Amino acid sequence: MLAEDPVFKRMSLFDRDGNLVSSSHADEPQKLPAGWLSQLREHTGRSAPARRGGFDERGSDILS
Helix, strand or coil, rough: HHHHHHHHHHEEEEECHHHHHHHEECCCCEECCHHHHCCCCCCCCCCCCCCCCCCCCCCEEECC
C-alpha cells in the first residue's frame, strides 16, 4: 500500500525563499535547489518571491 511507503512518511516545509522551516527528518536540504524554485515560480506565475504577510495595506489578498 502507498501509505506504508517511507516516501509518504516524510515532511519538509520550506519558506517562499526556499529555506527549510521544519522537517520530519534531519537529512533534508537546508535550501531548495535554485532550479526547483525557478520552476515553482514559473508554474505559479511569479518571477520573484511574494511579499510576506499575504495581504496589502488595504487587506486585499496579494497572493490571489
